Amino acid sequence: MTKTNMVPVPSLGIIPERDVNRMPILDIHHLGIDFGGLHAVEDFNLVIGRTEIAGLIGPNGAGKTTVFNLLTNVYTPSRGVILLDGVDIRGKKTWQLNEMGIARTFQNIRLFNKLTVEDNVKVGLHNICRYSTLEGVLRLPRYWKMEKEAHEKAMELLSIFDMQHMANYVAGSLPYGAQRRLEIVRALATNPKLLLLDEPAAGMNPSETAELMQNIRKIRDDFQIAIMLIEHDMNLVMGICEGIAVLNYGKIIAKGTPDQIKADPVVIEAYLGRQGEESLHAEG
Amino acid sequence: MTKYKNLSSPTKNMVSTFALVIGLFLILQILLLTGSVSSLVKGQLVPICAYIVMAVSLNLTVGILGELSLGHAGFMSVGAFSGVVMSSVLKQAGASDGLRLFVSILTGCVFGAIVGFLIGIPVLRLKGDYLAIVTLAFGEIIKSIMNNLYIGLDASGLHVNMLKDNLNMTDGRVIISGPMGVSGNDKLSTFFAGFLLILFCLFVIFNFVDSRAGRAVAAQRDNYIATESVGINVTKYKLTAFTISAGMAGMAGTLFALNYSTVVASKFDFNTSILVLVFVVLGGLGNMKGSILAAIVLTLLPELLRAFSTYRMLLYAIVLILIMLITNNPEMKHVVDTVLSRIKGLFRRRKGGAVND
Amino acid sequence: MSFLSYLINGISLGSIYAIIALGYTMVYGIAKMLNFAHGDVIMVGAYVCFFAVTRFSLPPVVGVLLAMVVCTLLGMLIERLAYKPLRSAPSLAVLITAIGMSYFLQNSAQLLWTSNPKVFSSVVGNGALKLFDGQLSISYVTIVTIIICFAIIALLLFIVQNTKMGKAMRACSEDKGAAMLMGINVNTTISFTFAIGSALAAIAGVLLCSAYPTLMPTTGSLPGIKAFTAAVFGGIGSIPGAFLGGILLGVIEIFAKAYISTQLSDAIVFAVLILVLVIKPTGLLGHEIHEKV
Numbered sequence: 001m002t003k004t005n006m007v008p009v010p011s012l013g014i015i016p017e018r019d020v021n022r023m024p025i026l027d028i029h030h031l032g033i034d035f036g037g038l039h040a041v042e043d044f045n046l047v048i049g050r051t052e053i054a055g056l057i058g059p060n061g062a063g064k065t066t067v068f069n070l071l072t073n074v075y076t077p078s079r080g081v082i083l084l085d086g087v088d089i090r091g092k093k094t095w096q097l098n099e100m101g102i103a104r105t106f107q108n109i110r111l112f113n114k115l116t117v118e119d120n121v122k123v124g125l126h127n128i129c130r131y132s133t134l135e136g137v138l139r140l141p142r143y144w145k146m147e148k149e150a151h152e153k154a155m156e157l158l159s160i161f162d163m164q165h166m167a168n169y170v171a172g173s174l175p176y177g178a179q180r181r182l183e184i185v186r187a188l189a190t191n192p193k194l195l196l197l198d199e200p201a202a203g204m205n206p207s208e209t210a211e212l213m214q215n216i217r218k219i220r221d222d223f224q225i226a227i228m229l230i231e232h233d234m235n236l237v238m239g240i241c242e243g244i245a246v247l248n249y250g251k252i253i254a255k256g257t258p259d260q261i262k263a264d265p266v267v268i269e270a271y272l273g274r275q276g277e278e279s280l281h282a283e284g
Numbered sequence: 285m286t287k288y289k290n291l292s293s294p295t296k297n298m299v300s301t302f303a304l305v306i307g308l309f310l311i312l313q314i315l316l317l318t319g320s321v322s323s324l325v326k327g328q329l330v331p332i333c334a335y336i337v338m339a340v341s342l343n344l345t346v347g348i349l350g351e352l353s354l355g356h357a358g359f360m361s362v363g364a365f366s367g368v369v370m371s372s373v374l375k376q377a378g379a380s381d382g383l384r385l386f387v388s389i390l391t392g393c394v395f396g397a398i399v400g401f402l403i404g405i406p407v408l409r410l411k412g413d414y415l416a417i418v419t420l421a422f423g424e425i426i427k428s429i430m431n432n433l434y435i436g437l438d439a440s441g442l443h444v445n446m447l448k449d450n451l452n453m454t455d456g457r458v459i460i461s462g463p464m465g466v467s468g469n470d471k472l473s474t475f476f477a478g479f480l481l482i483l484f485c486l487f488v489i490f491n492f493v494d495s496r497a498g499r500a501v502a503a504q505r506d507n508y509i510a511t512e513s514v515g516i517n518v519t520k521y522k523l524t525a526f527t528i529s530a531g532m533a534g535m536a537g538t539l540f541a542l543n544y545s546t547v548v549a550s551k552f553d554f555n556t557s558i559l560v561l562v563f564v565v566l567g568g569l570g571n572m573k574g575s576i577l578a579a580i581v582l583t584l585l586p587e588l589l590r591a592f593s594t595y596r597m598l599l600y601a602i603v604l605i606l607i608m609l610i611t612n613n614p615e616m617k618h619v620v621d622t623v624l625s626r627i628k629g630l631f632r633r634r635k636g637g638a639v640n641d
Numbered sequence: 642m643s644f645l646s647y648l649i650n651g652i653s654l655g656s657i658y659a660i661i662a663l664g665y666t667m668v669y670g671i672a673k674m675l676n677f678a679h680g681d682v683i684m685v686g687a688y689v690c691f692f693a694v695t696r697f698s699l700p701p702v703v704g705v706l707l708a709m710v711v712c713t714l715l716g717m718l719i720e721r722l723a724y725k726p727l728r729s730a731p732s733l734a735v736l737i738t739a740i741g742m743s744y745f746l747q748n749s750a751q752l753l754w755t756s757n758p759k760v761f762s763s764v765v766g767n768g769a770l771k772l773f774d775g776q777l778s779i780s781y782v783t784i785v786t787i788i789i790c791f792a793i794i795a796l797l798l799f800i801v802q803n804t805k806m807g808k809a810m811r812a813c814s815e816d817k818g819a820a821m822l823m824g825i826n827v828n829t830t831i832s833f834t835f836a837i838g839s840a841l842a843a844i845a846g847v848l849l850c851s852a853y854p855t856l857m858p859t860t861g862s863l864p865g866i867k868a869f870t871a872a873v874f875g876g877i878g879s880i881p882g883a884f885l886g887g888i889l890l891g892v893i894e895i896f897a898k899a900y901i902s903t904q905l906s907d908a909i910v911f912a913v914l915i916l917v918l919v920i921k922p923t924g925l926l927g928h929e930i931h932e933k934v
Binding site: 429 | 669733902
């Protein structure tokens with residue numbers, strides 16, 4: 001993919017040029033949550049374009065996963081407004097948010113370990129291949145039609161990561177990297193507009209990570225969706241993200257293109273320490 | 285790559301379960317025809333069918349939904365009494381025995397399911413042991429209510445009253461009389477009806493499990509948050525499974541009640557709930573064949589232990605504890621496995637010896 | 642005046658529930674299991690005391706002490722034989738074993754002592770304290786029950802908060818593996834917990850039968866279930882919770898019997914429990930455990 005020129009939006013996120021004239025998929029204003037007295041996330045503002053790959057980085061405990069949990073209402077925000085495709089998502093339950101177009105993966109992998117790989121994806125297809133419980137129990141024609149469709153779709157989705165041959169394996173028995181990939185497939189199965197990936201490369205070796213990077217780009221291009229990812233692997237973040245937000249102590253301390261972030265002294269100091277410049281360049 | 289485990293297909297499991305039930309039924313029919321079934325066992329045939337339905341129904345809740353229910357007998361009770369009332373109403377209407385049984389079981393199903401649905405709404409919000417204790421509580425509440433319910437039937441229709449034995453009827457018949465329960469009930473249940481009911485329930489459960497809704501239920505059991513994250517309204521599917529389970533327990537209740545001339549509410553108490561739970565756990569969670577076999581063996585066991593008369597319930601308790609210890613304690617399991625393989629080895633050697641001779 | 646009398650009776654009944662509930666809640670807190678046989682240990686305690694007093698003409702205090710000793714040994718024996726081998730088994734397997742143990746105790750009692758009800762004579766005498774010119778009469782059993790319950794709670798809180806064994810108990814309830822790594826003998830701690838719980842069950846059995854003098858092999862089951870409910874009501878695993886849950890359950894039961902309906906009193910008790918759990922899903926004093934996402 002050729003790199004597009006970035007259009008920096010003041011005080012907001014980075015929207016790729018192709019998205020400039022379209023409504024952003026995600027528009028977050030002053031989002032915040034308190035745990036007890038602690039402001040875990042505070043005054044979080046971010047805009048993500050329709051087909052943007054955005055990165056959320058920051059030291060451990062900065063509140064990155066909490067942001068994902070707020071976006072999927074695993075935690076209910078204390079303050080702020082989240083607009084998904086222009087619609088306020090306040091009060092929507094986790095499953096309703098998925099129906100509206102947000103899908104996610106988890107930092108500590110959450111597969112359906114006892115189900116097969118194929119069934120994991122089919123659970124993701126729950127709202128795509130629909131039939132009623134009665135139709136299922138009585139094995140009416142719609143059941144057969146939809147199950148066939150679900151099987152085909154599942155195989156097609158698994159082929160993104162070349163995992164079709166694993167379809168009958170029990171998900172819990174897969175190696176770590178395959179589990180992470182399966183989680184992405186399952187999230188994609190729900191036909192999202194915005195895909196949240198929480199440390200997709202964690203536990204992967206460099207060659208797996210390189211492959212993952214290509215696949216993430218491919219997913220964005222094929223499905224024309226926005227992807228927001230949390231990641232510690234700077235190669236991956238700097239390599240594929242078009243816009244990056246840096247979080248520290250629950251607050252955004254910098255936003256910009258990868259090059260801007262790499263050069264930002266605030267980021268270097270807060271995120272990587274005082275001698276961080278060298279290591280940043282070494283990693284990036 | 286050896287650690288990858290291929291699953292046996294759910295269809296295979298379903299077919300073998302049906303084969304088991306049909307096979308057992310045919311064997312029993314032959315034994316009944318040749319008159320080699322003792323009257324003791326004969327009397328237990330319908331109750332065993334009812335307990336099998338209870339066991340597979342509870343297995344849906346405990347094994348597949350993954351929630352411990354300690355009040356399943358409550359749904360059985362609702363099914364039993366609603367079914368008996370329906371059978372009395374139909375008798376007055378002059379319906380045939382077969383139709384009465386069919387519609388009564390259907391009534392038991394509907395009432396069981398309604399009560400299950402209403403109870404499921406608060407219950408399924410809770411988790412683990414808290415959920416278990418609330419199902420226990422509901423079971424006890426249902427027992428108390430049934431114990432104080434008076435229903436009579438006369439020309440003008442049904443008369444219902446709580447607590448007081450005062451139904452304002454000139455003539456007609458009292459169907460349910462509080463703690464005295466039902467008496468003079470027509471015994472409509474047959475072994476064949478029980479057999480069909482088991483097949484029906486297995487059909488529903490297997491098809492449910494292997495469908496979109498069943499996958500959602502299995503998924504939430506593995507990982508609740510992940511299931512919600514893929515857009516599934518988990519509560520809805522938990523409630524569906526629980527309602528189906530309660531409906532089946534209702535049917536089992538009707539089948540059970542219509543096998544006796546007298547039925548009292550205290551029959552469907554905590555101990556009955558536990559008895560069925562024992563079937564499910566011994567048979568294996570999610571394993572329908574296991575539930576069926578456990579229900580048969582454990583219902584017959586006290587009858588077979590009758591020779592020990594007063595010691596039989598004590599033996600039952602000891603057998604229960606020993607089975608749990610043997611199947612769940614690693615060391616004991618090992619000992620049993622070694623002994624079994626020794627015995628197998630012994631047989632093999634004998635066979636070999638015979639060839640040499 | 643009748644209101645006050647009902648209230649005191651409720652607290653007294655609740656005290657018995659609380660003492661039983663402590664056994665459930667401590668075992669649950671540390672071994673994470675529902676010990677269904679606990680209710681039947683109560684029954685055994687009551688029988689031991691009954692025979693000590695009637696057949697061997699021992700003084701009631703000795704009878705109670707003897708019941709405590711027997712129940713303590715019984716509790717530890719049950720734990721050693723039936724529950725310890727299943728330490729790593731699924732919780733449902735342990736639950737069924739506990740149920741089997743409950744059947745075992747009930748049926749053993751039936752064989753040993755027949756199912757004919759025995760009339761238990763109160764260990765504290767049958768007198769009553771008359772107040773307000775005799776308008777309010779409180780039996781000695783009631784008073785003694787309440788005092789004993791408060792004393793037990795105070796003692797238990799002291800043990801759990803201030804002794805080495807108490808610290809070990811709290812550590813085990815938090816994380817058995819970590820406790821083991823810190824040099825705590827988890828098996829001894831669990832055994833000790835069963836010992837305390839069973840000794841309390843003996844006291845509860847004697848008090849229960851002193852207040853409601855019919856003693857049968859099934860005497861322990863319903864109070865056992867209700868006390869278990871009380872433990873959950875208060876928040877299972879919490880000692881103050883078991884106390885609060887027990888007292889409230891007793892008071893609600895007596896009031897329901899007095900003012901609403903005797904037949905439906907159990908149903909009302911359970912309905913209140915459900916209501917509380919639906920509003921506060923981990924009981925009154927239980928704390929919620931958040932799952933990390």
